[in-house]
Amino acid sequence: MKIRMTAITTAALCLGLAAAAVAQDNPVAKREQMMKQVGASVGALGAIAKGEKPYDAEAVKAALTTISTDMKVFPDNFPAGSEVNSAAAPAIWDNMDDFKAKSMKLASDADTLLASMPADQAGVQQAVQTLGANCGTCHQTYRLKR
Amino acid sequence: MASTWSKIAAVGVAVIGLGAVTAWALTKPEPHPESFWANAGTPDLAHGEQLFWAGGCASCHAATGAEGDALKVMSGGRALPSPFGTFHIPNISPDPNVGIGGWTLAQFGNAMTRGVGPNGEHLYPSFPYGSYVRMSPKDIGDLFAYLKTLPASSNVARPHELGFPFNIRMAVGGWKLLYFSEAPRVELASADEKIRRGQYLVEGPGHCGECHTPRNALGGFESGKWLAGGPNPEGEGKVPGITPSGPIGSWSEADIVNYLETGFTPEYDSAGGAMVEVQKNMAHLPKSDLEAIAAYLKAVPAL
Numbered sequence: 001m002k003i004r005m006t007a008i009t010t011a012a013l014c015l016g017l018a019a020a021a022v023a024q025d026n027p028v029a030k031r032e033q034m035m036k037q038v039g040a041s042v043g044a045l046g047a048i049a050k051g052e053k054p055y056d057a058e059a060v061k062a063a064l065t066t067i068s069t070d071m072k073v074f075p076d077n078f079p080a081g082s083e084v085n086s087a088a089a090p091a092i093w094d095n096m097d098d099f100k101a102k103s104m105k106l107a108s109d110a111d112t113l114l115a116s117m118p119a120d121q122a123g124v125q126q127a128v129q130t131l132g133a134n135c136g137t138c139h140q141t142y143r144l145k146r
Numbered sequence: 147m148a149s150t151w152s153k154i155a156a157v158g159v160a161v162i163g164l165g166a167v168t169a170w171a172l173t174k175p176e177p178h179p180e181s182f183w184a185n186a187g188t189p190d191l192a193h194g195e196q197l198f199w200a201g202g203c204a205s206c207h208a209a210t211g212a213e214g215d216a217l218k219v220m221s222g223g224r225a226l227p228s229p230f231g232t233f234h235i236p237n238i239s240p241d242p243n244v245g246i247g248g249w250t251l252a253q254f255g256n257a258m259t260r261g262v263g264p265n266g267e268h269l270y271p272s273f274p275y276g277s278y279v280r281m282s283p284k285d286i287g288d289l290f291a292y293l294k295t296l297p298a299s300s301n302v303a304r305p306h307e308l309g310f311p312f313n314i315r316m317a318v319g320g321w322k323l324l325y326f327s328e329a330p331r332v333e334l335a336s337a338d339e340k341i342r343r344g345q346y347l348v349e350g351p352g353h354c355g356e357c358h359t360p361r362n363a364l365g366g367f368e369s370g371k372w373l374a375g376g377p378n379p380e381g382e383g384k385v386p387g388i389t390p391s392g393p394i395g396s397w398s399e400a401d402i403v404n405y406l407e408t409g410f411t412p413e414y415d416s417a418g419g420a421m422v423e424v425q426k427n428m429a430h431l432p433k434s435d436l437e438a439i440a441a442y443l444k445a446v447p448a449l
Binding site: 040090135145146 | 382384386408410415417418422423425
């Protein structure tokens with residue numbers, strides 16, 4: 001039983017490493033992972049905003065930091081031709097400056113919030129609204145369902 | 147011999163003539179009479195505004211990129227690409243010359259529910275009267291009164307750019323003969339009042355099926371695929387199905403309500419594409435209406 005668990009754990013670890021390796025070379029995997037992280041971070045804030053989780057300053061800070069860090073480098077993962085097999089709309093490459101500006105806007109909104117940390121549930125609710133407005137604005141033009 | 151041929155020719159002309167008359171009779175614009183619209187009652191402007199958001203008027207008729215109060219300026223001018231050509235959205239602001247300021251309620255109601263323009267002409271179904279046909283005269287009256295309160299715009303939209311034969315308005319009569327119906331999109335066996343309210347909103351003013359139901363080559367809905375999703379009619383990508391077997395099948399009714407209110411999925415992904423504007427419109431509706439929509443989406447056949 002123990003051996004079996006070890007084997008499973010090892011296999012899972014290898015898969016995880018393999019996935020990480022792929023993510024590093026593959027811009028599509030990398031940017032999709034960033035979006036998942038950002039989504040999870042907004043989700044962590046959303047849970048506090050909705051009262052599903054208690055206010056936790058550390059969790060709020062971690063979520064905002066992840067959003068800021070990821071969104072600053074997010075547009076670097078869109079080399080020419082990488083729309084294939086991805087949700088990226090060709091409009092990204094026609095409007096790269098606007099696309100970058102929209103990504104930076106979310107990063108700077110997160111930075112502004114970090115500078116004056118939301119102090120309670122109401123503050124986090126406000127933060128989710130501020131951050132969330134960015135999601136749709138960008139996805140409206142630059143993400144495709146395929 | 148000659149007289150035989152002339153008889154045959156005469157019969158031929160008569161047959162063609164009869165065919166043309168029949169075709170005209172079957173495909174001519176059919177507005178409701180003036181009297182149909184006479185009993186809409188005193189308009190309720192607040193309810194008219196709800197219908198304005200439910201109907202998504204601003205998503206086509208406001209200028210591209212409009213936000214806030216600009217969403218209430220129905221200047222038209224947006225381009226709506228389609229497989230048949232590009233439609234240029236008309237001005238429906240209260241301007242008396244280039245908007246609908248000079249229209250009667252009958253003219254507005256017949257455009258909304260019969261697809262007939264103010265001069266008795268067929269309108270293209272890119273304007274979703276195939277959905278709005280389900281709206282009650284009272285709702286039409288409320289919406290019309292509300293639209294009249296919005297700012298006038300003098301913008302003149304360009305004419306549509308459609309390929310042959312879609313540029314022949316008469317042909318729309320054939321489309322109507324095939325696809326235009328006010329029958330419910332789905333028969334719901336045990337629909338309570340809430341689900342029926344959702345059905346009215348989704349199948350009528352909300353016109354959700356116009357994007358979420360796949361279309362055939364003539365632009366009619368594929369039968370038996372209500373809300374099943376399909377290629378994006380406005381361009382690239384696809385529109386997801388929204389029946390219980392689509393991607394929202396695992397969502398609770400509360401999740402659907404929350405999505406329409408906030409734009410967030412349960413996983414904190416966000417609305418994208420044309421749905422971003424739709425969601426912002428829907429967020430203006432009373433929560434009870436969003437709950438009705440969610441209940442209906444859980445009640446439709448899983449496809």
